[in-house]
Amino acid sequence: MAAIAETEVVYTRSELMVIAASRALHDGDVVFVGIGLPNLACNLAKRLHAPSLQMVYEAGVFGANPERQALSIGDPCLVAGAASVCSLADIFLFYLQRGLIDVGFLGGAQVDRHGNINTTVIGDYAHPTVRLPGSGGASEIAALARRVYIIGRQSKRSFVERVSFVTSPGHCPGGGRPPGAPGGGPHLAMTDLGVYDFDGSGEMRVRSLHPGVTADDVRASTGWPITVPAGIGSTPPPTPEELRILREELDPHGYYLKA
């Protein structure tokens, strides 16, 4: 019976995080892709329900169609078969600032209750306790993409009340974007515990919990008293086809989703 077969599917919560992100992508979306988990989510969506999804890479690629998994943000596999290759300035000016990007994926060492993201420093800027890589293209993706999807593993260290440095701005307390920012800001967050969205006051709340995860698990891994609305559902588990593509075609060596 199908229902029984489905319960026998063994998967990790990190795999479900990527699969949930892929399901949140629509056919036809123009997506600003980062390396690693977003790359997996986009390629998975493209192979299943979103064949006309367009992948954009900051290195200067529109409509990438790679034959292998990109190992870096400027991997040679992104070039052949792409619809267009242009300069990095063109990507930021004419695609992102022009308003052509539907979804931008972001992750970071710290995410806070309003979807602000920190990839710059932990602690004081001049004398940090941890120096992180910095913005890259994240700050402008946060300012300009129609919808920002946040993806990454969740813990009390990564889901904090207030980030120590706002690299990429989220929503203002009380709701709304920072004045001047044209993009819609954080729309969803996908972690290894659940899927999150943002309420009218710009605050993150639980949208669905992954199977086996309780509201208390989420509270224990969140640095602020997060809202868990009554009656929320469970994230549908991976289908065998989603898992097969993810494991056999997209991450066969387990670079990103090693159990």
Next chain:
Amino acid sequence: MSKVTDLRSAVAAHVHDGDVVVMEGFTHLIPFAAAHEIIRQGRRDLTLVRLTPDVIYDQLIGAGCCRKLVFSWAGNPGIGSLHAFRRAVDDGTLEIEEYSHFGLAMRFFAGAANLPFMPMRNYFGSDLPAANPLIRPVASPYGDELLYAVPAIRPDVAILHAQRADEDGNVQVWGLTGIQREAAFASARLIVTVEEIVPREVVRSDPNRTMIPGLIVSAVCPVPFGAHPSYALGYYDRDNDFYVRWEAVSRDAAALDGWLHEWVIETPTRESYLDKIGRARLDALRPEPHYSQPVNYGRYR
């Protein structure tokens, strides 16, 4: 007039202590051979500018060439951290000036276009302008819109690697072109290392592919595999094992010193570096050919 010269002479003539230097190439075509020559010639107090400092600047920082770093993302792409960079920041020996990719790209754009600044729709609600006072709000003179601006940058010298050029220095690049064109036009001097020098007719048969005219090139140097361990599209793939192994080398200051001594100081030319790596390993990085369809430019006379 031919602009072809050897890399040693080009670096000696055009890179000076205290210069502002940009060595671009976004993952693709990173000019490693030129960086090693700068290390060998012992340049000091450089201000190094680059969106992604990458392993190339980790080496220059580790070798003591760099006083200040201007950047927008400092990691070992797809692998982890740049430890020489992080040590120098922790020790307080390296001054940093930090942007986002868009911001630093627009600094080159403004410099290349001879404008004082570029406005952009970015940095609203971000802490980056507080961390870097050169990122400033600016009001539109044509309405009530608020924007942010970044100042032009005009480096003393840009250094790039490319697939090919003719002897006049007309440089052709295909695949990812990053911010090289803007960095080249922004800079006072320009050194380009190339996989090969080709006849003028080859360049002129496909002028759309010429990213940089010889007009702004100071020196062009034939340096096959000059971007290893990064890649040159159509010539060789990224040597990903090198990037993976750099993590352990750069984590330990003594190991980094040892690496620089063995692979840069005591390996004085690119040819000897390639021999030391081994031709079999380099051959394994070569992709099978995959040609574009020719286009018809037409003949008008």
